Amino acid sequence: MSELAKPFLKWAGGKSSIAPILIDNLPNQFNNYFEPMVGAGALFLNVIQNVDGHRKFFIGDINKDLISTYKVIKNNLSALKIYLSKYENKYLAYKNEDREKFFYSIRSQEPKTVVEIAARFIFLNKTCFNGLYRVNRKGHFNVPHGKYVSPKIFDENNLNKIAILLKKVHFNTADVKTNSQLAQSNDFVYLDPPFYPISKTASFTSYTSKKFGEGEQLKLKLVIDELTKKQVYVMLSNSDHPWIIGAYQASGYKLQIVKARRSLSSNVSSRGKVNELVITNYHLID
Numbered sequence: 320m321s322e323l324a325k326p327f328l329k330w331a332g333g334k335s336s337i338a339p340i341l342i343d344n345l346p347n348q349f350n351n352y353f354e355p356m357v358g359a360g361a362l363f364l365n366v367i368q369n370v371d372g373h374r375k376f377f378i379g380d381i382n383k384d385l386i387s388t389y390k391v392i393k394n395n396l397s398a399l400k401i402y403l404s405k406y407e408n409k410y411l412a413y414k415n416e417d418r419e420k421f422f423y424s425i426r427s428q429e430p431k432t433v434v435e436i437a438a439r440f441i442f443l444n445k446t447c448f449n450g451l452y453r454v455n456r457k458g459h460f461n462v463p464h465g466k467y468v469s470p471k472i473f474d475e476n477n478l479n480k481i482a483i484l485l486k487k488v489h490f491n492t493a494d495v496k497t498n499s500q501l502a503q504s505n506d507f508v509y510l511d512p513p514f515y516p517i518s519k520t521a522s523f524t525s526y527t528s529k530k531f532g533e534g535e536q537l538k539l540k541l542v543i544d545e546l547t548k549k550q551v552y553v554m555l556s557n558s559d560h561p562w563i564i565g566a567y568q569a570s571g572y573k574l575q576i577v578k579a580r581r582s583l584s585s586n587v588s589s590r591g592k593v594n595e596l597v598i599t600n601y602h603l604i605d
């Protein structure tokens with residue numbers, strides 16, 4: 320059997336390493352699948368391929384270019400392929416400074432068409448430092464060049480598989496609250512926010528030009544409380560931090576610790592396995 324589709328991006332906090340554990344912790348049954356903070360969508364891709372795929376999938380993120388890229392893969396893959404193969408051929412043919420120049424020339428562009436935006440998004444993700452996504456206050460991508468020897472910028476086989484899967488997926492760029500509120504009783508919502516920082520230096524919360532601070536964590540908890548009242552199944556990933564433990568334990572949620580691989584840490588010594596929390600509300604609903 321051919322291999323399953325995998326995320327087409329590297330993404331800080333990506334859930335590939337623990338997707339099988341998350342799959343084991345899905346509710347026994349649910350209607351539609353919602354993932355309003357999708358990033359590279361490791362769990363979403365697992366569910367759509369491994370769990371009954373007949374349900375509807377509602378996918379969102381606050382990152383406009385990210386959601387636009389998913390839509391281009393879904394609706395306009397052949398045009399995207401032309402750009403990606405051109406970028407890959409050029410980049411791989413260059414050496415050292417020329418690669419760097421090419422990277423910064425693409426980074427400084429402000430493309431207007433959705434296909435060009437998607438091609439630039441994937442190219443920068445594959446060639447920037449650690450595959451990070453970070454923008455400055457003006458919303459301009461500012462991660463430096465990554466110096467990988469042979470990055471796979473154009474993975475045609477994987478993109479073909481993803482495009483087929485995305486045909487039945489609904490996408491929306493919006494804040495987590497707006498997209499979560501679309502879920503109805505018996506639907507399932509998976510939430511994977513920027514984590515509550517374990518230490519001052521460990522924080523990586525700049526996926527967007529706005530920080531995801533304690534106020535945002537609290538607002539997210541209120542969204543989850545509302546979903547629980549509506550009988551919507553929720554699974555939340557977050558860091559194993561006393562603030563998170565206190566907030567969710569006090570409201571009767573179920574907490575468990577899982578070990579995840581921290582693949583995008585810029586600090587080599589902090590790579591390896593870290594504890595994180597999986598928080599669910601199913602017992603409050605059934």
Ligand SMILES: C[S@@+](CC[C@H](N)C(=O)[O-])C[C@H]1O[C@@H](n2cnc3c(N)ncnc32)[C@H](O)[C@@H]1O
Nearest residue numbers: 332333334356358359360361381494495511526
């Ligand atoms: C930890 S990442 C998700 C990683 C994903 N589970 C994966 O496997 O790749 C968090 C995501 O939340 C998104 N995000 C941050 N603030 C948000 C908000 N207020 N509403 C919706 N999405 C948000 C970020 O753009 C980012 O893609």
